[in-house]
Amino acid sequence: MSLCEKFLVAQSGGPTSAINATLCGVIEAAIANQIPILGAVHGIKGVMNEQFIPLNDIFSSKENRTLLKTTPAAYLGSCRMKLPDLDKDNALYEKIFHVLKQNEITCFLYIGGNDSMDTVWKLSDYAKAHQIDIRFIGIPKTVDNDLLGTDHTPGFGSAAKYVGATIREIARDSAVYAERSVTIVEIMGRNAGWLTAASCLARCSTSYAPHYIYLPEKPFSREQFIRDIEACPARNMIIAVSEGIQNEDGVYISAQEAQASDIFGHAQLAGACRVLSDIVDKHFHYKTRGIELSIPQRCSAHFASLTDLNESVRIGFASAEAALSGKTGIMFGFRRGKDYYSVDLVENPVCEVANKERKLPEQYINAVGNDVTPAFLDYVKPLIQGEPDFILENGLPKHIALEVF
Amino acid sequence: MSLCEKFLVAQSGGPTSAINATLCGVIEAAIANQIPILGAVHGIKGVMNEQFIPLNDIFSSKENRTLLKTTPAAYLGSCRMKLPDLDKDNALYEKIFHVLKQNEITCFLYIGGNDSMDTVWKLSDYAKAHQIDIRFIGIPKTVDNDLLGTDHTPGFGSAAKYVGATIREIARDSAVYAERSVTIVEIMGRNAGWLTAASCLARCSTSYAPHYIYLPEKPFSREQFIRDIEACPARNMIIAVSEGIQNEDGVYISAQEAQASDIFGHAQLAGACRVLSDIVDKHFHYKTRGIELSIPQRCSAHFASLTDLNESVRIGFASAEAALSGKTGIMFGFRRGKDYYSVDLVENPVCEVANKERKLPEQYINAVGNDVTPAFLDYVKPLIQGEPDFILENGLPKHIALEVF
Numbered sequence: 095m096s097l098c099e100k101f102l103v104a105q106s107g108g109p110t111s112a113i114n115a116t117l118c119g120v121i122e123a124a125i126a127n128q129i130p131i132l133g134a135v136h137g138i139k140g141v142m143n144e145q146f147i148p149l150n151d152i153f154s155s156k157e158n159r160t161l162l163k164t165t166p167a168a169y170l171g172s173c174r175m176k177l178p179d180l181d182k183d184n185a186l187y188e189k190i191f192h193v194l195k196q197n198e199i200t201c202f203l204y205i206g207g208n209d210s211m212d213t214v215w216k217l218s219d220y221a222k223a224h225q226i227d228i229r230f231i232g233i234p235k236t237v238d239n240d241l242l243g244t245d246h247t248p249g250f251g252s253a254a255k256y257v258g259a260t261i262r263e264i265a266r267d268s269a270v271y272a273e274r275s276v277t278i279v280e281i282m283g284r285n286a287g288w289l290t291a292a293s294c295l296a297r298c299s300t301s302y303a304p305h306y307i308y309l310p311e312k313p314f315s316r317e318q319f320i321r322d323i324e325a326c327p328a329r330n331m332i333i334a335v336s337e338g339i340q341n342e343d344g345v346y347i348s349a350q351e352a353q354a355s356d357i358f359g360h361a362q363l364a365g366a367c368r369v370l371s372d373i374v375d376k377h378f379h380y381k382t383r384g385i386e387l388s389i390p391q392r393c394s395a396h397f398a399s400l401t402d403l404n405e406s407v408r409i410g411f412a413s414a415e416a417a418l419s420g421k422t423g424i425m426f427g428f429r430r431g432k433d434y435y436s437v438d439l440v441e442n443p444v445c446e447v448a449n450k451e452r453k454l455p456e457q458y459i460n461a462v463g464n465d466v467t468p469a470f471l472d473y474v475k476p477l478i479q480g481e482p483d484f485i486l487e488n489g490l491p492k493h494i495a496l497e498v499f
Numbered sequence: 500m501s502l503c504e505k506f507l508v509a510q511s512g513g514p515t516s517a518i519n520a521t522l523c524g525v526i527e528a529a530i531a532n533q534i535p536i537l538g539a540v541h542g543i544k545g546v547m548n549e550q551f552i553p554l555n556d557i558f559s560s561k562e563n564r565t566l567l568k569t570t571p572a573a574y575l576g577s578c579r580m581k582l583p584d585l586d587k588d589n590a591l592y593e594k595i596f597h598v599l600k601q602n603e604i605t606c607f608l609y610i611g612g613n614d615s616m617d618t619v620w621k622l623s624d625y626a627k628a629h630q631i632d633i634r635f636i637g638i639p640k641t642v643d644n645d646l647l648g649t650d651h652t653p654g655f656g657s658a659a660k661y662v663g664a665t666i667r668e669i670a671r672d673s674a675v676y677a678e679r680s681v682t683i684v685e686i687m688g689r690n691a692g693w694l695t696a697a698s699c700l701a702r703c704s705t706s707y708a709p710h711y712i713y714l715p716e717k718p719f720s721r722e723q724f725i726r727d728i729e730a731c732p733a734r735n736m737i738i739a740v741s742e743g744i745q746n747e748d749g750v751y752i753s754a755q756e757a758q759a760s761d762i763f764g765h766a767q768l769a770g771a772c773r774v775l776s777d778i779v780d781k782h783f784h785y786k787t788r789g790i791e792l793s794i795p796q797r798c799s800a801h802f803a804s805l806t807d808l809n810e811s812v813r814i815g816f817a818s819a820e821a822a823l824s825g826k827t828g829i830m831f832g833f834r835r836g837k838d839y840y841s842v843d844l845v846e847n848p849v850c851e852v853a854n855k856e857r858k859l860p861e862q863y864i865n866a867v868g869n870d871v872t873p874a875f876l877d878y879v880k881p882l883i884q885g886e887p888d889f890i891l892e893n894g895l896p897k898h899i900a901l902e903v904f
Contacts, residue, residue, distance in 0.1 A: 109672045136677045167671040259801045259895045267514045267798040270577040272541045298892045300900035385793045393672040396664045479894045487703045489884045490664045495705035
């Protein structure tokens with residue numbers, strides 16, 4: 095460990111309920127090691143624009159660290175930007191490294207998904223190639239759970255918990271009337287079905303809902319869907335569907351409908367839940383309704399998983415310590431213990447994670463392709479356990495923010 | 500109090516997170532007074548069909564009562580049925596009273612909204628006219644908070660809490676990107692804006708969101724809306740809108756769009772949030788998105804207000820005791836204390852409540868009609884306080900149900 099270490103940390107990609115818990119872990123490691131830490135605002139863009147916030151003073155307060163841990167979205171803001179290939183725009187890399195050197199940064203920690211890991215990969219490669227002693231560490235996050243090199247991603251457990259509880263509640267709501275009904279609940283995950291699969295958490299001693307689960311990993315067949323509805327004995331059916339289900343030709347089910355609506359200039363008007371709801375309406379004349387869980391599924395920190403938040407803090411802390419020990423170009427992941435639920439941290443070369451997607455494996459999808467297997471429930475259940483304590487403002491979980499807006 | 504009392508209880512109208520807490524209060528009063536109590540399944544329809552469940556044994560268990568208090572929707576099922584006028588279908592009333600007498604019911608307690616109060620009114624009038632000694636008590640519930648004769652309705656506080664917390668979280672989520680954006684959140688309340696108004700609970704020391712609140716009590720002007728957006732300094736605007744906003748001619752804003760979409764046979768395709776989102780898209784080219792809070796806003800018991808649940812139990816208990824004391828044709832309401840938050844129960848003749856709607860009064864709406872007043876925040880804040888304890892199943896709040904589905 096060097097006495098003249100200085101951290102830079104940033105966040106990237108879509109928000110989650112746990113990405114600030116990871117930031118909290120990074121900051122706690124910096125504070126514990128008496129290292130100055132800056133935050134870049136809006137990810138790598140903030141690095142380029144030198145938009146930096148000193149974090150040590152703000153988070154010397156225990157209350158602010160607790161608030162950070164339980165505030166959803168991204169305290170430092172986010173961006174969606176992929177760096178060009180190293181040989182394509184050398185000036186951009188020179189600019190970034192100029193800023194880093196100017197600010198005496200010795201280590202840049204980037205919390206994000208597979209695009210962000212690409213950024214970490216390129217920057218660490220550039221540093222190595224130019225013999226620059228700045229370390230680059232990626233730290234995983236995404237509600238999609240689609241990163242390689244880890245049993246699960248920080249942020250997934252909280253989103254899974256919200257999806258499970260909310261579908262359990264929607265099922266209860268739908269069951270109050272004596273008339274037959276089909277409720278279609280649409281869940282995030284364009285290409286990977288992990289979060290949609292987590293809807294199985296809703297099942298309990300008093301309900302089989304969701305009665306079917308349709309995932310992007312399996313082609314969606316309209317005919318099979320109609321047969322499934324016919325075969326289901328439930329009066330008030332609940333169906334969980336990924337926003338990303340596709341037909342056998344790989345065309346998004348939602349895109350089919352969007353084309354039809356384009357005449358009015360309303361692209362993306364229809365989601366998968368509306369298309370399925372339309373099919374039910376036309377074939378069965380049951381009462382039917384589509385519900386998009388939308389943004390709340392990724393930011394409902396009021397119902398976050400304590401396990402997820404604690405693990406997120408831990409991986410942030412460990413990543414910062416790894417940087418201090420001289421590591422670069424890596425991303426930690428979780429490895430699950432065998433007999434009871436526990437996690438170790440494992441080190442991945444970031445190049446093995448960047449730009450790759452981990453889909454839901456076959457072992458978690460049933461043979462017909464309309465449900466998950468019991469093994470998936472065993473996988474997901476430990477990730478949603480426990481409730482965090484909140485500091486309240488007006489009776490609702492209080493947040494911390496860089497600026498009032 | 501008679502030794503041969505026997506209660507019948509039923510639930511009606513749209514589900515809430517607290518209607519089962521009220522049922523729990525009624526059952527607790529029956530048990531405390533050693534009175535047999537039956538539940539009618541699916542409201543007044545269950546009475547006509549004699550679909551009765553004995554409740555004393557099931558709820559002699561403290562655990563089952565706790566589960567009932569925290570299970571959303573309606574344990575006994577619901578219906579949407581209005582009885583015909585007394586002079587229109589005498590046979591129907593004869594049938595109902597025959598069933599009640601056959602089952603030796605001395606008091607029928609009906610938990611519901613203004614339609615259900617109409618049922619209580621008609622049944623109590625019929626009993627009086629025919630000198631039948633069966634008492635009828637209405638007990639209020641609705642997330643819409645639009646019943647007369649009460650400071651607020653059981654169920655509203657929990658829905659208001661979910662709306663406030665969720666919009667606070669959505670605001671945080673929307674603020675992560677540097678690009679300007681307008682997010683429109685659509686909230687229930689077709690004719691009364693109480694729940695939409697409750698979005699003001701999201702405001703806190705770090706956020707002014709929602710930046711505007713549009714209510715059904717004020718005509719919605721497209722021009723004013725565009726001026727509002729222009730005038731707002733926030734980079735990431737959040738707008739709360741009632742599903743029931745109407746133009747100056749009283750036409751629902753959502754209906755205008757639904758007509759356009761009818762060509763494809765998609766009635767009700769568009770909600771108010773989509774129409775407003777379209778306006779933003781066309782006039783400003785900001786990133787814009789509509790989010791319907793949909794069913795979760797009325798059934799998210801995982802984030803219920805303890806104040807709401809406790810008051811719901813209390814009004815259920817007191818209503819049952821009032822029945823025992825000989826009352827009929829009444830509905831209790833809450834009267835708020837003056838200096839600090841507390842509630843008394845007040846008695847209303849049910850005829851003064853039935854079929855009437857209480858809109859958000861002028862004092863709670865700002866002069867321009869695009870926000871609530873500070874007085875409204877003072878009104879709603881006490882109603883959302885406190886978190887209930889849950890019994891968990893698989894890490895999520897456990898529910899109790901009449902049947903597995």
